[in-house]
Amino acid sequence: FGGEHMDKNMEQMKRAYDRIEEMRELVQGDYYRLKYHIMPPAGLLNDPNGFIHIYGYYHLFYQFHPFDTKHGLKYWGHIRSKDLVHWEELPIALAPVEEYETHGCYSGSAVNNQGIFTLIYTGNVKDRQGNRETYQCIATSKDGIQFEKCKRNPVMRNQPQGYTRHFRDPKVWRKDGSWYMVIGAQTMQGEGRVLLFQSDHLKNWTFIGEVAGSGIGGLGYFGYMWECPDMFELGGKDVLIACPQGLQPQGDLYNNKYQCGYFVGKLDYKTGRMEHHGFTELDRGFEFYAAQTTLDEKGRRILIAWMGLPEEEEHPTIEYGWIHAMTLPRVLVREGNKICQKPIEELKVLRKNPVVYRNIMVENEEIILSNIHGDVLELLVEFEVKDAKEFGIKLRCSEDGKERTIISYSLETKKVEFNRNHSGRGYKGIRRCSVKDREIIQFHIFMDTSSVEIFLNDGEEVFTGRIYPNKSSRGIRFYAVGGKAKIRKLEKWDL
Ligand code: FRU
Numbered sequence: 001f002g003g004e005h006m007d008k009n010m011e012q013m014k015r016a017y018d019r020i021e022e023m024r025e026l027v028q029g030d031y032y033r034l035k036y037h038i039m040p041p042a043g044l045l046n047d048p049n050g051f052i053h054i055y056g057y058y059h060l061f062y063q064f065h066p067f068d069t070k071h072g073l074k075y076w077g078h079i080r081s082k083d084l085v086h087w088e089e090l091p092i093a094l095a096p097v098e099e100y101e102t103h104g105c106y107s108g109s110a111v112n113n114q115g116i117f118t119l120i121y122t123g124n125v126k127d128r129q130g131n132r133e134t135y136q137c138i139a140t141s142k143d144g145i146q147f148e149k150c151k152r153n154p155v156m157r158n159q160p161q162g163y164t165r166h167f168r169d170p171k172v173w174r175k176d177g178s179w180y181m182v183i184g185a186q187t188m189q190g191e192g193r194v195l196l197f198q199s200d201h202l203k204n205w206t207f208i209g210e211v212a213g214s215g216i217g218g219l220g221y222f223g224y225m226w227e228c229p230d231m232f233e234l235g236g237k238d239v240l241i242a243c244p245q246g247l248q249p250q251g252d253l254y255n256n257k258y259q260c261g262y263f264v265g266k267l268d269y270k271t272g273r274m275e276h277h278g279f280t281e282l283d284r285g286f287e288f289y290a291a292q293t294t295l296d297e298k299g300r301r302i303l304i305a306w307m308g309l310p311e312e313e314e315h316p317t318i319e320y321g322w323i324h325a326m327t328l329p330r331v332l333v334r335e336g337n338k339i340c341q342k343p344i345e346e347l348k349v350l351r352k353n354p355v356v357y358r359n360i361m362v363e364n365e366e367i368i369l370s371n372i373h374g375d376v377l378e379l380l381v382e383f384e385v386k387d388a389k390e391f392g393i394k395l396r397c398s399e400d401g402k403e404r405t406i407i408s409y410s411l412e413t414k415k416v417e418f419n420r421n422h423s424g425r426g427y428k429g430i431r432r433c434s435v436k437d438r439e440i441i442q443f444h445i446f447m448d449t450s451s452v453e454i455f456l457n458d459g460e461e462v463f464t465g466r467i468y469p470n471k472s473s474r475g476i477r478f479y480a481v482g483g484k485a486k487i488r489k490l491e492k493w494d495l
Contacts, residue, residue, distance in 0.1 A: 050110035209272025397475030
């Protein structure tokens with residue numbers, strides 16, 4: 001790491017810090033800044049990167065474009081936390097300066113290599129004609145704060161034969177004394193793939209084979225590119241997370257721009273192939289992409305995702321010089337071939353001003369309960385299904401009820417619906433998902449100034465979305481249509 005490189009690095013970092021400083025006042029003035037979610041200090045945030053629990057801290061990095069609310073030159077922003085709730089901002093970890101990353105330090109992961117904190121990422125390069133080059137690179141740190149790029153970078157110069165330069169987002173893990181890596185890829189025929197590699201020391205990689213992809217392993221056409229793979233063991237089975245691009249909507253499924261979901265099965269480390277069940281979307285709402293997991297020291301598999309989507313950059317926060325955020329961390333639990341997602345326990349430290357209600361009958365009307373309103377809160381509501389055709393909760397209601405964000409359950413279809421057509425500013429739409437037939441429907445809602453995350457039935461499904469209601473729309477209403485529904489229990493906290 002010669003002097004010249006160091007200067008370039010410092011210069012590139014300084015440009016970013018100057019920009020953040022310049023934007024600070026404007027950004028901080030935005031009502032829609034979130035109160036307990038991870039956001040960029042200014043500019044654009046996308047994928048979570050390098051999520052790891054190491055030296056007693058959870059570290060999270062993120063795709064970061066400090067200069068604009070559109071995608072551009074990507075850095076790795078860096079934060080750390082002891083409890084996954086309170087985060088400390090650290091210096092930028094990676095700035096794009098080397099010839100193998102001229103157009104951005106793209107997504108990747110982190111490992112603990114015998115005590116050496118190591119990042120593995122994609123160096124993105126575009127030539128004058130707009131042709132893409134893609135290099136896999138590593139950087140290491142002794143203190144978990146300053147990172148140094150490896151002199152031998154890139155550690156992988158070429159994708160295997162038969163694949164295009166759309167080859168990125170390495171996720172690395174250790175198994176039986178070896179390093180393994182999955183990478184998102186595309187065949188020359190334009191089909192999305194995840195590929196498996198093996199290495200002894202992280203610096204030389206051997207291609208093993210195709211893990212899964214469009215048109216293989218029982219899938220029909222399944223997208224032209226798969227981004228941001230993750231592979232891990234969960235309760236004795238292997239799980240592959242991937243983000244296929246190019247799926248057409250099918251009823252309630254695949255209605256977002258791009259998808260992020262998982263396969264459960266068994267990975268054959270010799271051939272690279274995974275025997276798997278079907279693809280399931282991780283989130284049933286709107287903004288959710290590029291999920292990444294880590295195993296923490298308590299043995300939990302924790303997931304964080306980007307609460308945003310590629311190519312959707314018209315959120316109202318851009319007027320204040322920033323865009324996007326991360327979802328809350330979720331713990332993954334496997335039940336058969338399904339993954340349930342639960343909000344991490346640690347979030348309970350944020351709870352203030354508890355309010356409890358029990359046994360409230362809601363019948364063909366909207367009801368308002370005293371002390372149940374606000375814009376930054378947690379709400380746990382258990383409805384007993386009776387004869388109402390539909391029941392649910394309207395959040396962020398304006399005084400006249402015209403503005404509202406609705407989460408509801410239909411007895412007829414056994415579906416839950418998340419409706420943000422009247423949520424205020426920003427993207428609109430409805431998302432639906434079937435849930436298991438049950439007598440109790442539980443909505444566990446985390447609401448921040450401009451986001452909602454709804455965990456259903458103890459993690460059976462999650463709906464996530466950004467909403468931009470008026471600051472004064474703070475009402476919450478409960479309703480039932482065509483009969484009765486009973487709120488068995490309701491708990492609310494300000495956060
Ligand atoms: C996914 C993605 C990745 C890439 C990164 C660039 O959102 O396109 O494939 O590494 O974002 O920021």
